[in-house]
Amino acid sequence: MIGLLAAGEWLKPTLDWHALAPEIVLAAGICVVLLLDTVLLERAKPVVSAVTGLFFLAAVVPLLTLATGDDTARSLFGGAYVIDRSALLLKALFIVSAYVTVLLSTNYVAEGEYWESEYYTLLLSSTLGMTVMASSRDLITIFIALELLSIPAYMMAAWRKRDTRSNEAGLKYFLMGVFATAVLLYGMSLLYGYTGSTVLAAIGEKLSATSSSPAVTLGILFVIIGFGFKVSAVPFHTWAPDTYEGAPTPVTAFLAVSSKAAGFVALINVVFYCFVAQANAADVYVPVMFVLSAASMTVGNLIALRQTNIVRMLAYSGIAHAGFILAPFAVADNRLTDALPSIVVYLVIYAAMNLGAFAVVIAAARKTRSAEIDSMNGMLSWAPGLTVIMSIFLASLIGIPPIGGWYAKFGVWRSVLSAGTGWGYALGVLIAVNTAIGAAYYLKIARAMWFEEPNDGDTSPVDVPVSLRSALAITVVATLVFGVLPGLLTDAASVPLALGH
């Protein structure tokens, strides 16, 4: 909106209520959950999670009506807020992931005697920020979305307030997050100062019209670094393992999937709708993305090899996956039509398989009270169903066809190799090597579950509540279906990119 002001005229924005309906539903959800808590007090506890879940489901309805309606992009606020097919797909990703997070949290939060209504309010707020992010095509909107999604997450990470590890997790996440935001904001101010606009498309046009300058270079660099923290790309990843380990596990799942995806969506917005075709921007972001991608996948994988705690391992594996997702950015300048869908598809499949893996960890921890890998020893004998499901997720994370993850990885390969450049081939081979390294540690979990004897011969079954069962069902079905019939996803993700320009 600053962009409009800068243009010198003020127009009353026309609101497209239909296009904004998902966000409105979520905002209504925040109010209702807060009110329930104030009015019903203790009696609100048993219902808040269900109410939150219902609001997430309700928010899917306008997404569907928007998706089945006409295919033209809806642009609001002078191009600062765009609802197109890829935005809808990403919103659906955020909302469904949040719904699964609710399912993961229900028993965890209730049985842990944590604050409940506040937890779900924050979850709704953070998700609202993410859905806003999916549509943001303007620096200010992006910044607001980022803060809206991050600040609740800082608090949620520290939700186990009597546990110093959780406090550490929250504090570390907060300090690193705030630092990253500062860097990001500085970068944005440089871009705005140089181009005189906050709307991404306008910035892109200005960038292409002028020659390169150190201010632009720094601006682009700082913006990418700012989001680099959010997506935990090496070398900005150091907060992730500690935060993931210390935070309540459902929150970790939320951070590892939704929050990370939101960071990538922000990167998509700035790279694909602003920097992408501008030669002097590409000179900056292509090498930076290459380095971030190569470093993330390699370092993440190598450190993951040494982990004994599943959550920490998944944190490092998440860093490696961030490397894979960053790879298409490094070839975005000349293969834009392949790069964007491959990133979006990866985010969706990664969400399904990673949430699923966390769901199994949470379910198993109900019996073992531990997230160490050897606590899963002999799971085949005490929880055969969970073992098979976890194996499916692990196979998917490795990238073995025909389970979801293979197609995600394949899409990345396809787009980096399509570029036909030395950078592209180098990344392709590096991903291949990292796939094999990744398999080594994912299979550690499989080995514990399948090959080892149960600890102390304890084969008592684990009790998996209905909400966790639903979460497992949703994620495992999504993981399998996207693997066998990826066409379902690619059709939704392949959007003409001219929309932002």
Added chain:
Amino acid sequence: MNTFLNDWGLALITFLPLVGAAVMLAIPKGEEQLHKLVALVASSATLAVGVWLLAKFNYDRAGVMQFEIDRKWIELIHSRFTMGIDGIALPLVILTVVVVPLVVVYSWNHIPNPGNPKAFLMLILVLETGMIGSFTAHDLILFFVFFEVVLLPMYFMIGVWGGEERQYASIKFFLYTLFGSALMIVAFLALYWLSGATSFNMTELRGAARVPGALSHTAQVLIFGGMFVGFGIKVPMFPFHTWLPDAHTQAPTQGSVILAAVLLKLGTYGFVRIAIGIMPNYAAQKWAPVIAILATVGIIYGALGCLAQTDMKRLIAFSSVAHMGFVMLGIATLTDYGINAAVFGMVAHGLITGMLFFVAGSMKERYHTLEIKRLGGLLVSAPRLGWILGFCSMASLGLPGLAGFWGEFPAILAAYNPAEGLSKALFRTCMVIAALGTVLAAGYLLWLFQRTAFGTPTEEFEDDPHIHDVTTPEWIAWIPLLVGIVVFGFLPGLMFDVTNPAVKVIAAAAGTIGG
């Protein structure tokens, strides 16, 4: 019915085992006999479809793809669900559908520790789907998917039901193969983009890759290199073979049989169908000497390795390295003569080595050890088993009149006269060394037979009541393989007539026709 077979036959044969596995998933774990029955019915039904395909296959047109299926799959990446079989794929599909039911029969009273036939047999059925799919797929991406499907079941089979060192062996198998196939898919994609093809259909890719100037020479060599690593690990070729002795030795009998009989052929099949079948001559000609040298090294190395083994199963595993060396040597000549021999060699090795692993498994079950120096006198304590071992050893060393001969001998001969453009001196040297390899093969196999079967039983096993002769499930599982070894030994034309037209298409594309 014919239209049904034409439209759906290959999809049916590929997914029937998977349907069986799905049915088993629904049956509670305790119903062990029912699980065995379902697995047997599913794999037999698959065999029946295989026989049906065999009967309806048009042998006059064995050089072209038959029973083709072409359906929409992933439109965005231009990959379609395309299947088809020709004279090269048909024998391998039949080999697969024959071996799997036999393995299931053998499992009737040989479920290895820690039991759980449900999971064990389900994995075998999933494996079968992956193997058949790899041979029937005619789209590179579809091929890749099936090629990878076999990884996890085999990993679990070795890791759960394997021997002492199973964890090490299973992860080694998995990581090697995964690394290879990851490089392979990079090569596939590079081929697709650089050739400018509009789909991953193998026939179309061949056409696109061979348009003059479509691929630079460097690109060709590098892409072939990626495929070489992927398929070479699976075969396995020297120096990528180190996973094989561990995997074979540690795998349960059924796993070893499937691994030897079918899984290794995915690699050689990939070489024939994809690396040589699709890539332009230049790449094949540049790599052929490398393949020939490594194949020959593999023959000698495998044979020497055999001579050094003290464990019978490990010895058979090393002999696989040597035998696959002959297959690769045949392929490396790029002639129709050599590739025919290679395809024959794949099937023959599948029958013979599969049998040897069956026998080794049965001996392990009786003796609880396969340490050669502790065995002996098998012909006294279990004469029929002993003679079967002798028969298979003869077949494996390439005795004329048995199937093994027709895989090795023509492959060696083919090296005398490789395709135009390849160095005759090099290939003839390889030929001489490979011929020496057959002598070594005779040496280690006869030595094995002599030490385990001749003489009198060692004191340890003299009056052991566990050492009994061949049981009924064993007979049922083994007779078809033994008959196959004899039939193809006497009538090799049965297979050469099927493979030849299809091989001619590949060889014509790869270089020259004629030995």
